[in-house]
Amino acid sequence: MKHALFDALQAARAGKRPVALITELESGKQVLLDGDGVSGDLNLKESELALAKRALDGDRSGPLEETGLFVHVFNPPLRLMVVGAVHIAQFLVPMAALAGYEAVVIDPRQAWATGARFPDVSLVTEWPDDALRALKPDRRTAVAVLTHDPKLDDPALCAALASPVFYIGALGSRRTHAKRLARLREAGVGEADLARIHAPIGLAVGAKSPAEISISILAQMTQELHGAPPLIKAGAAK
Amino acid sequence: MTTKPDDVLEQAGRWRGQGRKVALATVVSTWGSSPRPVGSQLAVEESGKMAGSVSGGCIEGAVVMEAQQTMESGAVKLLEFGVTDEMAWEVGLACGGTVRVFVERLD
Numbered sequence: 412m413k414h415a416l417f418d419a420l421q422a423a424r425a426g427k428r429p430v431a432l433i434t435e436l437e438s439g440k441q442v443l444l445d446g447d448g449v450s451g452d453l454n455l456k457e458s459e460l461a462l463a464k465r466a467l468d469g470d471r472s473g474p475l476e477e478t479g480l481f482v483h484v485f486n487p488p489l490r491l492m493v494v495g496a497v498h499i500a501q502f503l504v505p506m507a508a509l510a511g512y513e514a515v516v517i518d519p520r521q522a523w524a525t526g527a528r529f530p531d532v533s534l535v536t537e538w539p540d541d542a543l544r545a546l547k548p549d550r551r552t553a554v555a556v557l558t559h560d561p562k563l564d565d566p567a568l569c570a571a572l573a574s575p576v577f578y579i580g581a582l583g584s585r586r587t588h589a590k591r592l593a594r595l596r597e598a599g600v601g602e603a604d605l606a607r608i609h610a611p612i613g614l615a616v617g618a619k620s621p622a623e624i625s626i627s628i629l630a631q632m633t634q635e636l637h638g639a640p641p642l643i644k645a646g647a648a649k
Numbered sequence: 650m651t652t653k654p655d656d657v658l659e660q661a662g663r664w665r666g667q668g669r670k671v672a673l674a675t676v677v678s679t680w681g682s683s684p685r686p687v688g689s690q691l692a693v694e695e696s697g698k699m700a701g702s703v704s705g706g707c708i709e710g711a712v713v714m715e716a717q718q719t720m721e722s723g724a725v726k727l728l729e730f731g732v733t734d735e736m737a738w739e740v741g742l743a744c745g746g747t748v749r750v751f752v753e754r755l756d
Contacts, residue, residue, distance in 0.1 A: 417755060434677075436677065436727050481751065
């Protein structure tokens with residue numbers, strides 16, 4: 412890869428712009444697709460450019476059929492917005508970072524959302540619905556609502572439901588969630604939206620500790636992200 | 650929180666910045682089961698240091714050797730690994746899949 416092209420790729424990644432690097436595998440010639448701009452020593456046909464753009468939009472790296480070209484999509488990191496600067500969040504945030512998420516913690520209660528409890532974590536102390544709207548969650552974003560407090564959780568869920576996020580999870584027992592659903596219905600939230608909320612949050616792996624609960628939440632996020640059915644152990648399905 | 654274990658390209662850039670020769674290996678296609686998806690990358694530095702991965706560890710050794718040639722010659726390579734590979738016993742994929750790996754020098 413040419414020096415200048417590598418620098419352009421890294422600049423785009425640092426600027427969190429979605430870009431695609433297209434390589435002619437035979438020659439090694441390359442072009443970087445960054446918004447409407449292209450740079451590099453590879454000239455693409457219109458049809459190839461259109462296919463590459465489609466791959467970028469669909470977040471799918473791979474060979475372009477019968478062209479000898481490879482499209483490598485570089486998307487900005489996935490995002491996780493955690494509502495509630497609670498004990499579980501202290502485990503969930505670093506684990507999510509390892510899994511490639513850029514996490515932000517939202518909690519207007521400043522006794523919770525402190526730098527001492529969340530070193531090097533991006534903290535937002537506005538009300539959850541305002542905070543979420545300002546952060547513009549998209550379809551590469553997950554939202555985990557963990558406060559247990561309806562006056563914080565409910566506005567957070569409503570704001571999350573108004574966005575195309577790929578995952579919404581809410582902490583709380585089945586009973587807590589039944590009451591939550593009743594409140595949200597009362598507030599006019601439709602059934603299709605309510606069904607988007609994963610609650611009790613996380614896959615059922617018997618999680619007890621904050622770390623284990625974080626694992627179950629991340630596992631469920633991963634499942635939703637890739638649209639995979641729940642794993643069934645070999646031999647267990649009869 | 651910025652505890653990413655390795656941003657492969659960042660590491661590659663750091664090596665290049667230190668004046669080392671660097672090559673990049675990228676998984677460009679897979680068939681059957683394969684441990685790392687398309688787009689996975691391995692950066693290799695001239696002494697054989699690695700960042701990232703292109704498999705579960707089965708083919709990295711062979712890729713590093715090819716990468717060291719590429720960082721000298723500048724010639725790109727398209728490698729294919731699978732169980733039918735003639736070196737299967739040495740560097741084949743135990744999972745039974747096939748992967749193609751593109752190797753290029755970082756100028």
